[in-house]
Amino acid sequence: MKKLYFGSNLKMYKNRKETVLYLQELAELTKDISREELHLFIIPSYTSLEGAAEETDRSLIQIGAQNMCWEDQGQFTGEISPLMLKEMNLDLVMIGHSERRHVFRETDVEENKKVQAALKHGFRTLLCIGETAEEKEYGISREVLRKQLIVGFHNVSPAYAKNIWVAYEPVWSIGVNGTPASPDYAEEMHKVIKECLYELFGESGNEIPVLYGGSVNPGNANELITKESVDGLFVGRAAWNAKKFNALIRDVRKSYNNQE
Numbered sequence: 001m002k003k004l005y006f007g008s009n010l011k012m013y014k015n016r017k018e019t020v021l022y023l024q025e026l027a028e029l030t031k032d033i034s035r036e037e038l039h040l041f042i043i044p045s046y047t048s049l050e051g052a053a054e055e056t057d058r059s060l061i062q063i064g065a066q067n068m069c070w071e072d073q074g075q076f077t078g079e080i081s082p083l084m085l086k087e088m089n090l091d092l093v094m095i096g097h098s099e100r101r102h103v104f105r106e107t108d109v110e111e112n113k114k115v116q117a118a119l120k121h122g123f124r125t126l127l128c129i130g131e132t133a134e135e136k137e138y139g140i141s142r143e144v145l146r147k148q149l150i151v152g153f154h155n156v157s158p159a160y161a162k163n164i165w166v167a168y169e170p171v172w173s174i175g176v177n178g179t180p181a182s183p184d185y186a187e188e189m190h191k192v193i194k195e196c197l198y199e200l201f202g203e204s205g206n207e208i209p210v211l212y213g214g215s216v217n218p219g220n221a222n223e224l225i226t227k228e229s230v231d232g233l234f235v236g237r238a239a240w241n242a243k244k245f246n247a248l249i250r251d252v253r254k255s256y257n258n259q260e
């Protein structure tokens with residue numbers, strides 16, 4: 001069975017104690033699933049990161065940060081440097097989540113600086129991309145995704161491709177008011193993304209996993225994973241209860257196995 005990727009961004013939910021308990025429960029519930037077939041990662045809030053990193057069995061669950069500054073140090077009040085994240089021995093850094101782009105107005109050029117810094121510092125880098133409802137309406141989803149990838153990975157050598165993951169999260173699909181993308185639409189966009197990654201990185205681009213995120217739930221997860229270009233699921237609300245996330249992971253794996 002191919003390795004499937006499952007992850008969740010805890011956003012600004014769960015304090016340190018809740019995060020550690022959640023991670024321990026999730027690790028316990030999923031520990032019988034071979035990590036040759038499952039890549040599981042969780043991205044807690046900054047204040048929970050240290051506890052999460054120290055108290056989680058990292059062979060079962062990888063831990064990542066939600067954002068990062070591109071500079072090592074300096075006059076950047078409120079930012080967190082790659083060196084500070086390195087002290088916590090994290091596995092990955094997420095860059096360009098939809099809320100960073102649209103609530104905090106981060107640009108593709110800034111995401112590129114962060115991507116370059118994260119890769120330079122040895123972090124696995126998860127770049128999130130996705131078009132808005134308006135961009136979809138104008139029929140420019142493909143162009144938007146390509147621009148986010150081309151600028152986001154500007155000046156990134158193919159040698160780094162093994163440390164890159166991409167999450168496709170259409171802005172209109174995320175959160176309580178989101179409408180999940182249909183599995184066919186997700187597949188179409190994942191194909192565009194994979195073609196672009198090949199253009200950017202050559203053969204090594206084919207190895208970059210592309211995850212779908214945006215209102216993934218027990219009702220749509222199984223069909224999404226059967227799509228050829230969907231390598232994993234990046235889940236928000238439906239993952240924040242360890243038992244429910246475990247059940248979703250198991251169900252999805254079963255659907256995937258059945259179609260193989």
Ligand code: PEP
Pocket residue numbers: 009169173174175176178213214215216234235236237238
């Ligand atoms: C997200 O915010 O990245 C996300 C995927 O959230 P949800 O699954 O809750 O839509």
